[in-house]
Amino acid sequence: MKSTRKAYGEFLVETGSKNKNIVVFDADLAKATCTIDFKNKFPNRHFDMGISEQDMIGTACGMALSGKKVFASSFAMFAAGRAYEQVRNTAAYSHVDINICATHSGLGVGEDGATHQCIEDIALMNVIPDMKIFSPADDIATKKILNECLMLEGPKYIRLGRNEVPDVYSLNDNFRLGGSNTFGNGVDGTIFATGATVSIALDAKLILKSFGIDVRVVDLYSIKPVDVETIVKCASETKILVSVEDHNVIGGIGSVVSNVLCEKYPKKLVKIGVQDKFGKSGKADKLYELYGITKENIVRVFKES
Amino acid sequence: MEQENNIKYLENICKNVRKNIVKMIYYAKSGHPGGSLSCVEILVSLYKNIMNITLDEDGKRIDKFILSKGHASAVYYAVLSECGFIPKDDLLTFRKYDSYLEGHPSNKIPGVDVSSGSLGQGLSVANGMALSKKLDNKEGYVYCLLGDGELEEGQIWEALMSSNKYNLNNLIIFVDHNGLQIDGTTKDVKSVDNLDKKFEAFGLNVQKINGNNINEIINAVKNAKDYLNDRPNVIIADTVKGKGISFMENKVEWHGKALNDEELQIALNELK
Known part of the structure; x- marks a missing residue:
């Protein structure tokens, strides 16, 4: 940590x-x-x-x-x-x-x-x-x-x-401009995450597995340029697409992924993040709960989809 | 005698630069004649007499110039052309869609180190360049030209505090004090007054000169490098907006307007 x-x-x-x-x-x-x-x-x-x-x-x-x-x-x-x-x-x-x-x-x-x-x-x-x-x-x-x-x-x-x-990477992992890293190869869905929400997405992935839902997590560490190829690949290989971010859903990674999908592989994306509201005071984990940036909310989206 | 000849030589260049400014803006059908004409002597004195624009061993220019009041791009390009950075023939492509001579300076233009023109931002960049020279014990000065209206931008005063904090005595600031801005006089629009006291309070050495007088410009820079070299320097250059063209002088409407056919002929006649 x-x-x-x-x-x-x-x-x-x-x-x-x-x-x-x-x-x-x-x-x-x-x-x-x-x-x-x-x-x-x-x-x-x-x-x-x-x-x-x-x-x-x-x-x-x-x-x-x-x-x-x-x-x-x-x-x-x-x-x-x-x-x-x-x-x-x-x-x-x-x-x-x-x-x-x-x-x-x-x-x-x-x-x-x-x-x-x-x-x-x-x-x-x-x-x-x-x-x-x-x-x-x-x-x-x-x-x-x-x-x-x-x-x-x-x-x-x-x-x-x-x-x-939490640490999600090892020293063997690599990063490049325009790249991303994918955790797992589940075909039931993809969770696109970035920064602090990557570990939240990985937690959700584990819970979903226990429900028999096998998803992959894509860390979009390079937001611009973004890894178009991986986004399209995930859209074509997996059923449900979700993005999760600590940012306004307008203009954040959800929007970035949507832009790619819209042009290359039209498909629905559920955007988890700040729903065009200002933040407020409180402990960060409490705020994440209040604004729905949690593993529970990700799991709920997949179960309801 | 030699000094006199030199001043005559520089004055001739100023005349040529003024001709180019009015022609460039005439052909572009837009631009900023007033604030370009006011600072002709400052740029010509800097580039043709004061500055060392050769490169050091790292390929960086020994003396640097930042035109923070970037809307005076016409005078900048005309002077860069006098120094061989911009081919003469290119000047009349100013502001056109197929030209590299942007309405406001872009550092894609030869001789231009940084893009400018969104007012208030150039002094910070000049500070960074002066600071870098200090860090590496490099010779040379950084010159920055501000407009007086531009002093209404808060970032200028943030930057002045930095000039003072790092005691950038290798920085020489000029203020093109022509007293006019788009909406009227600088005094009416936002009380840009008591400039000497303001700059002194921010820790700078201040000189006040006639900014359309080449002798005074050259002497002020000498002073800044000589007995005033303990601190960063500002030279408040009192100038005439639209200087050199009778119908433009001290006229606020010539801040950003192109000349028509008749006006161009009158202007060129006056510059003969």
Whole structure:
């Protein structure tokens, strides 16, 4: 069990020790985004821009255009929301090689409530031309995806979470731009998940098995570009399609999968996630129950289908 | 004498740049003449006299320029053309669908480091470039041109706090202080006043000059590099919007409007 933000912080220290070209930006949230360890170890390569996310993205772009490998962090609400136009116009339109590592995405933020729960960031980033979006499910996925990001040019958005998530991957697993990972080969249905909902989907898969329903789980860790081939394959090989995400169902992975199905393999998809409502305060697991982002709800959908 | 000749040479370039600006906007049938004409002397002085635009060992330009007020793209492209980045013949394709000369600067254009024009964003980028030079102990300066109306964007003031925090004394900011913006005077629209005091309060060295005077521009930059080099610098350049074309000078309606046939002829005559 480890949060993906914690994994991000560890990645920065590990990789930053070897690669002196890496610089890290934060906006007064170094403890929360976990860039603090990098800050302590390499103080001259960590830039705390204060509570100024728009300035942070711009300054990070200036540094990237000067040849540095840049990681810029804040909460998803501020990285994708507050600094949206800076990400769009300064970073993406100029094809700046920047890694925007946004922590505290979704309802998973918990007690801080709706103002801090970004349930729109996938949608916001997805509509920016040239943007790449990753959403890792656990510790290993986070580190391997960030390593991949070092090889990729241009703007990247990496969606990270606040809470600890179970390990679902081993060191043998691989991640690539436009890829996905499929757990199992059940033909009764497919659950598309991403980030924190991958382990929830895997729990649901186990319960369904006990009811004699054999499903597979697809981790869409690369949201843009998305793995079209796998989505079409699952649509053709399995009966029921469900998506589950900690994001508004409008514009999230459910929408991404729907877009693919609509063009390539028309088929019904049940979208589990935030049903176009704002979040609220509470413990993350309680909020997931309240908003139906649970293994029980996934199981219910399959049993009723 | 040499200095005088040099100023004459730069003034001639300014005249040529102004001709290109009005022609580009005439052929495009749209664009921003007023705020392009106001900062001609600033860009010409920078590119043809002050800046070292050769590349360092890493292939990065030694001195950098960010046009944060990107709507002045006409003057930018005309000056980049004077420096050989953009072929002269391409200038008249400005803003056309089959041209790379976008309405606002794009870094796909040779000599342009970053896309700009959504106001308020360029100074942060300039800071990042200046910061990078400091981190690597690299020589060179980063120049950034802001509009006075642009100072209404909050990000500018976030960025100024960063310039100060990191003591970016390799950063020289120009404000094209022509006093006009789309909806009227900068004073009426959002009280853009007491700029020297505002910048001083944000920790910058401030100089006020006539921004249409090449001598004053060159001297102000010398000062910024010399006895004012302890802190980041801002040069408030008082300019005339539409400078050089009688019917455009200080006229707010020439912020974003193309010239018609007759207006083009009058303008070109005045620039003879």
